[in-house]
Amino acid sequence: MRILLVEDDRKAARLLARGLQEEGFVVDVAHSAEEGEEESYAVDYDLIVLDWMLPGKQGIDFCRDLRARAIQTPVLMLTARDATADRVAGLNTGADDYLTKPFEFEELLARIRALLRRSDISRPLVLALADLTLDPVSHQATRAGVPLVLTPKEYAILLILLRQAGEVVSRARLAEQIWQADLIGIDNLIDVHVRNLRGKVDAPGLPALIHTVRGRGFRLAENHGG
Numbered sequence: 065m066r067i068l069l070v071e072d073d074r075k076a077a078r079l080l081a082r083g084l085q086e087e088g089f090v091v092d093v094a095h096s097a098e099e100g101e102e103e104s105y106a107v108d109y110d111l112i113v114l115d116w117m118l119p120g121k122q123g124i125d126f127c128r129d130l131r132a133r134a135i136q137t138p139v140l141m142l143t144a145r146d147a148t149a150d151r152v153a154g155l156n157t158g159a160d161d162y163l164t165k166p167f168e169f170e171e172l173l174a175r176i177r178a179l180l181r182r183s184d185i186s187r188p189l190v191l192a193l194a195d196l197t198l199d200p201v202s203h204q205a206t207r208a209g210v211p212l213v214l215t216p217k218e219y220a221i222l223l224i225l226l227r228q229a230g231e232v233v234s235r236a237r238l239a240e241q242i243w244q245a246d247l248i249g250i251d252n253l254i255d256v257h258v259r260n261l262r263g264k265v266d267a268p269g270l271p272a273l274i275h276t277v278r279g280r281g282f283r284l285a286e287n288h289g290g
Contacts, residue, residue, distance in 0.1 A: 065110045065180065065200060066090045066227070070100035070126065071142070072118050080113070083169050084176075085220055085242065088203050090227065092241060097121035104130065109137050111179055113172075116143035116154065124157050131158035138179040142167075191226040194286050196265060196273055198226050207265055217242060218261040225274065225284035234281035258282060 067084060071077040072095050081091040092107065094100040097118050104112070112130075116123040127139050141159040143150065151162050160182070161175050191198045198205040205212040205222060214222065220242045225233055235254050243250055262274045275283045 066092070066107065067176070068092050068094065068100060068103050068107070068109045068112045070094045070097065070112065070118065070123065071115045072096060073115075080169075080172070084173075086216055087173060088200055088219070088223075090220070090223060090241065097123060097126035100126055101129070104135065104137070110183075111138045111140065111176060113140050113142060113176070114159070116141055116145060124154060124159075127154075127159050128157040138183050140172075140175055140179060191223070191229075193226060193229045193284060194271070194273060196226075198222060207267065208270060212264050214261070214264065215257075217257050218264070221257060221261055222265070222284075225282060229284045232277050232280045232283050237281070 065088070067089050069077060069081055069084070069091055071080065071093070074095060077093050077095065081093050084091050092103055092109075094103050098121060100112070100114070103109075114123045114127060118126070123141065123143075127141065130137070130139065138160045139158065140161045140163060141154045142163055142165060143154070144165045145151075145154075146164045154162050160179055163172060163175060191200065195208045196206070200223065203219060205214060205219070221238060224238065224241060235251050238254050239250055243253075258274070258276075262272075265274055266272045271286065273284055273286065275285060277283050
């Protein structure tokens with residue numbers, strides 16, 4: 065499941081994104097409605113978590129424009145506004161649910177899962193390439209029928225590589241989506257995690273699937289395209 069989180073509070077965004085990633089979601093973060101719109105144009109998200117109060121264009125206007133573009137992605141609105149009139153306004157612009165701040169992460173997670181069930185996409189297809197499989201619901205991965213024991217970071221990297229199978233995934237993208245950080249200072253850390261993941265996925269005797277593309281990043285593919 066891929067979620068777009070639109071939240072201008074960078075600390076709150078990092079904490080929420082990290083929590084959702086630990087639950088197996090792939091999370092993209094935008095800090096303004098304008099950034100969120102760019103992401104929503106480019107990616108077909110399973111759900112959008114949207115803060116009402118954003119710098120410049122408000123979340124409620126972003127939601128209204130989404131629906132005007134016939135994008136039916138479920139939207140969970142976050143806001144400190146708790147008046148009935150505000151909740152009604154948010155729902156009338158196209159939001160599917162409304163959660164007032166402050167909230168417990170467990171409630172946010174429950175509402176996200178409920179929205180995904182309601183949209184009939186709560187169980188995605190098992191991702192696979194050759195004899196490598198990953199089930200985003202059970203968080204189970206196998207290679208040649210053998211279960212892989214992965215750390216949370218290794219799982220997150222493998223999920224992104226499988227979703228983009230055949231394409232190059234840059235270190236900067238891994239840094240942003242998994243660590244919620246800039247690449248500077250953690251590129252070596254990323255390489256360590258990828259090396260450990262490769263040791264599990266590409267065990268001795270199995271054809272290599274994880275390839276390093278010099279100067280660009282990593283590609284998951286049956287044949288290394290350079």
